[in-house]
Amino acid sequence: MIFSSSLLENAVNEFAKLPGIGKKTALRLVLHLIKQDNAEVNQFSEVIAKMRNEIKFCRRCYNISDAALCNICSNAMRRQDMLCVVENIRDVIAIESTQQFNGIYHVLGGIISPLDGIGPEELTIDSLVDRISKEGITEIIFALSPTIQGDTTIYYISKKLAAQGAKPRPVKITTIARGISFGGELEYADEMTLAKSISNRIPVENFILSGS
Amino acid sequence: MIFSSSLLENAVNEFAKLPGIGKKTALRLVLHLIKQDNAEVNQFSEVIAKMRNEIKFCRRCYNISDAALCNICSNAMRRQDMLCVVENIRDVIAIESTQQFNGIYHVLGGIISPLDGIGPEELTIDSLVDRISKEGITEIIFALSPTIQGDTTIYYISKKLAAQGAKPRPVKITTIARGISFGGELEYADEMTLAKSISNRIPVENFILSGS
Numbered sequence: 001m002i003f004s005s006s007l008l009e010n011a012v013n014e015f016a017k018l019p020g021i022g023k024k025t026a027l028r029l030v031l032h033l034i035k036q037d038n039a040e041v042n043q044f045s046e047v048i049a050k051m052r053n054e055i056k057f058c059r060r061c062y063n064i065s066d067a068a069l070c071n072i073c074s075n076a077m078r079r080q081d082m083l084c085v086v087e088n089i090r091d092v093i094a095i096e097s098t099q100q101f102n103g104i105y106h107v108l109g110g111i112i113s114p115l116d117g118i119g120p121e122e123l124t125i126d127s128l129v130d131r132i133s134k135e136g137i138t139e140i141i142f143a144l145s146p147t148i149q150g151d152t153t154i155y156y157i158s159k160k161l162a163a164q165g166a167k168p169r170p171v172k173i174t175t176i177a178r179g180i181s182f183g184g185e186l187e188y189a190d191e192m193t194l195a196k197s198i199s200n201r202i203p204v205e206n207f208i209l210s211g212s
Numbered sequence: 213m214i215f216s217s218s219l220l221e222n223a224v225n226e227f228a229k230l231p232g233i234g235k236k237t238a239l240r241l242v243l244h245l246i247k248q249d250n251a252e253v254n255q256f257s258e259v260i261a262k263m264r265n266e267i268k269f270c271r272r273c274y275n276i277s278d279a280a281l282c283n284i285c286s287n288a289m290r291r292q293d294m295l296c297v298v299e300n301i302r303d304v305i306a307i308e309s310t311q312q313f314n315g316i317y318h319v320l321g322g323i324i325s326p327l328d329g330i331g332p333e334e335l336t337i338d339s340l341v342d343r344i345s346k347e348g349i350t351e352i353i354f355a356l357s358p359t360i361q362g363d364t365t366i367y368y369i370s371k372k373l374a375a376q377g378a379k380p381r382p383v384k385i386t387t388i389a390r391g392i393s394f395g396g397e398l399e400y401a402d403e404m405t406l407a408k409s410i411s412n413r414i415p416v417e418n419f420i421l422s423g424s
Contacts, residue, residue: 002308004283005276011263014256018241029230031301033264034276041264044226045257051223052245052253064217064246071216089243096214 001027060131062107062124064089072096072104079103081138085128085157087111087145095143103141106131111144111153120156129160132171142175213239272343274319274336276301284308284316291315293350297340297369299323299357307355315353318343323356323365332368341372344383354387 001023003009008030015026033041057063058070065071072078072092082103086092092105108123132140142157144150158173179197180189189197213235215221220242227238245253269275270282277283284290284304294315298304299322307313320335344352354369356362370385391409392401401409 001305002311003305004308005267005278007263007267007278008276010259014259017256019244020237020240025232027302027305028232030260030263032231033260034267036264038264042261044229045261045264047222047226048242048245049254049257051219051242052248052250052257055217055219055246064220066217066219090239093213093215093239096216099214 061105062109062127063092063105077102081136082141083132083135083137083139084141084143086143087150091143101141103139108144108153111147111149112156113149123153125157125160128157129164132161133164137171139172139174142173144175146178273317274321274339275304275317289314293348294353295344295347295349295351296353296355298355299362303355313353315351320356320365323359323361324368325361335365337369337372340369341376344373345376349383351384351386354385356387358390 001012003012011030011033012023012026015021015029016023018026021029033044054066056065056068058065058073059068060073061070063070063072067074079102083106084095084101084103085106085108086095087108087110089107092107095101095105106124106128108125108128110118110123112118112120112123131137140161142150142154144153154175161171161173177200178193179200180186180193186194213224215224223242223245224235224238227233227241228235230238233241245256266278268277268280270277270285271280272285273282275282275284279286291314295318296307296313296315297318297320298307299320301319304317304319307317318336318340320337320340322330322335324330324332324335343349352373354362354366356365366387373383373385389412390405391412392398392405398406
């Protein structure tokens with residue numbers, strides 16, 4: 001692509017560095033911004049820079065945060081003894097958007113995946129184990145990807161907690177239910193999911209009580 | 213989507229204002245920027261703001277420009293008597309990228325389309341007619357969309373030029389060739405295009421000389 005303006009070219013190149021955005025899409029976005037008011041584009045630019053310069057990671061749960069402690073950790077209305085373990089920040093946003101969980105989080109920063117060179121020491125597992133004994137957690141909910149890597153991570157952390165021994169009280173360890181998606185059709189579900197959903201079947205009265 | 217950080221939320225909302233970018237894509241882009249160095253994100257932000265604040269439109273051809281006169285208009289190596297009329301800036305970039313045209317441009321800012329409320333007075337047609345008589349243009353190449361609106365615009369401008377009368381010398385008016393795309397298959401071409409490509413057939417010697 002040949003540009004007659006270096007201002008335009010630089011802007012297109014910056015946008016094209018973003019994941020999933022090629023040169024043509026970048027050009028479309030930049031030409032859109034050119035049509036907007038200066039004030040609006042300056043606001044866009046300032047909000048992005050401010051976000052990058054001021055954003056922090058919560059020192060307790062590693063979630064994205066405006067302050068040293070995130071909104072969720074510092075919210076006294078939430079149960080501080082129920083901990084949901086997730087892979088990344090996107091998962092926190094997804095679970096928060098369901099408005100079904102009223103506890104706190106712990107962001108691992110990934111899952112154990114030796115093929116990708118991610119071992120337990122790359123994740124925030126030590127800090128998690130530390131929190132569980134110090135903060136008086138009574139239930140840990142694992143909300144990790146339903147893959148071999150996710151299961152390995154759950155297994156590794158559970159073993160580590162059992163080895164710890166010095167727990168002040170027994171901790172309940174659960175994982176989010178796996179089964180047929182809401183609105184999904186049985187004939188299109190894969191065998192593994194269908195098999196799990198049969199072996200982990202739930203009594204109908206529970207089902208009705210849970211209101212789903 | 214529920215965010216635990218207002219910095220994150222604002223940045224996602226700004227990205228989601230861009231065309232073709234929804235909330236989920238915006239979040240993906242923002243989380244990508246969070247992983248980058250501060251310096252890199254500040255550069256992104258500065259380049260975008262600088263582009264919007266400093267970009268100009270060439271006072272002669274209405275192309276995007278860093279200065280009052282664009283690189284193409286001020287380039288003495290280009291033929292200043294051959295003028296290519298295009299709809300928008302994207303078309304200038306597309307034609308420049310072929311490296312086959314060595315003249316100058318005129319950006320109309322659209323084509324005549326009464327259904328969309330675009331009449332001749334919304335476009336830079338008066339300025340085009342003015343340029344042609346003043347600048348000693350010898351050939352006008354129309355590179356407009358091959359649609360009824362494009363043809364109407366060509367017809368309107370040609371009539372206006374003929375009515376002008378006061379031309380210093382005869383101007384040749386051409387339009388870009390329409391026919392089968394390079395690599396296209398005849399059986400999939402629409403009837404209109406195929407019919408045009410037959411009625412506007414070119415001698416084989418010309419074809420070989422043009423090197424395509």
